[in-house]
Structure formats: structure tokens, C-alpha cells
Amino acid sequence: MPELPEVQAVVDNLKNNIIGEEIISITPLWDKTIKNFNPKKNFNKNSPNKIIDITRRAKFIILHFSDFILAIHLRMTGKFYLSNNKIIPIYTRAVFDLTSSKQLIFEDIRKFGRIYLYKNLETINKAHGPEPLGKYFTPKWLIHNLKNKKRMIKSLLLDQSFLAGLGNIYVDECLWDSGIHPISKSNKIPYNRMKNLHESIQTILKKAIEHKGTTIINFSYQQNKQTGNYASKLNIFGKNKEPCPKCRKQINKLKIAGRGTYICNYCQKIFR
């Protein structure tokens, strides 16, 4: 599913259209989607809740209201978009009705996505590491914290409590770009490659955001099936048996950290 750039695309797409809109009801079509609140209690016609802002934190879409926030996580197959045609697609799991008579639609084939209500961002902030494009994620921070851990680098980069927002695609791309084999121990990576990794993470995420994310299967950030086109920029993810763009040797696919992982054995060194 959506990783940081894809979630950012959803937020950027909605930003110009839903700020100021009022939610009068949230109707779950799959009960587990609404995780920790009673939508009837918090949203009703008598006290509409105005959307003050929409932002992203980690892989969450954050809707800001005067007294609380909604945090929406798309997990693997979630979509969240504004609709004005009253059509409820087959995999819709929750519908937000707005005073303008438009609707926010939460679609999710696999039903893993969740919507949370919190007082503020504190709960999410406590459980997550820094934003990779934020001011706290410096080369110094990364080097210090990689040395501090003795974990497989792929697991560590996927761990949202370490660094927020990376997922399986971008971790593979970043490790390939910086020449680090995913099973390397974080504390054994040479200083220069740690610096490369920091650079790779920032440039790859920035470029992916410019391209509105990667669409591998069916992710779209808009109702009309608008998809990001960063998939055409991927160098290694999904390219089993194809030549490595750097050395032309064959890319391999294996399972690392429980996830499908693409590597070039020649360009990515194992440090242990």
C-alpha cells in the first residue's frame, strides 16, 4: 500500500477541496474500519464538525477539527477521496457525508485500513520516529541511530517507530541507491554509505512526491482513478530477473524481513 509519497498525494489532492467542509455523519459499511470511536456520537447533524486542515504524519492522513483529529490509515489497499456523485463503490468501507452534499469515500478491498479519533497528534507522535523529510532527520541523526542499533537494516527502515513513512518499495529503492544489502547490520554500515542512505531517502521520497507516488496495483489518490507515475522511475522494486540499471547484472528477488525484496548482489554490499 501506500507509503509516504502516496499518502502525501492523497493529502495534497484533498487539501484544496475539503478545508472548510463540515462532516455531518460517518457511516461504517465494515465495522472494524472505525477503530476507536463511536461515529454516531462524534458526528451528527446537530453538531457538524468543520475540517480545519488536512495534513500527513507518517502514513496517516490527518483531518483536523477544533476539538480532535481523525487519523486515517490506508494500510494495503485503502483509498480516500472526495466524491460528488452519490455513488458508493463496491469496496467502500466508510462514507463521510458533508454539508455540501458531497461525500468522502473510504474504499478498502482488504479491510485492513483503519480510522482513529484522537485528541491530538500525541499518540501517533509517541509511536513514530521522525519524518524523513523533516528537520530532525539529519545525516547526523541517522548515523547516530544506525550505530545505536544492531538490527538488519531493512527491518529497521521498515520500523515506523524508528523512521516514519518508508515501506517495502522505497526501502528497497533506497538501499539499492546507496549500495547497501538489506540484510546488513545497521551498526556495521560504513560512514559514507550511511550518508549515502540519508541522501537516497530524501531524494527518492522527494522525487516520488513530485510524481504523486507509485501505483503498482490499484492505488489511486482521486476518485477518477488518477494515479501517480513514479512506478516508471523505480530502479529495482518489482524487477526480478531484469538487469540492474547500474551494472547490468541480474536483479534477484528474495524474502527478507518477511517481505519480497529486490536486490543487486553486485551493487549492494553486505556489512556484518
Added chain:
DNA sequence: CCATGAACCTGGTCGC
């Protein structure tokens, strides 16, 4: 503390 695998779900693809 860390790694692994299962669980949560549904659909698509591949091989026989």
C-alpha cells in the same frame, strides 16, 4: 532486544 511467522482480508496471477 530482535527475528520470525501468523493473523487480519480479498483479489489477481501463475502453473498444472
Added chain:
DNA sequence: TGCGACCAGGTTCATG
């Protein structure tokens, strides 16, 4: 064409 096995952008929990 049909069917089973396996895979999928994520996270959380139990187990060793």
C-alpha cells in the same frame, strides 16, 4: 476453464 498455491504498498501479536 477450473482449482489450488502463492503473492500483494502494512501493522500487530505471539513465540523462541
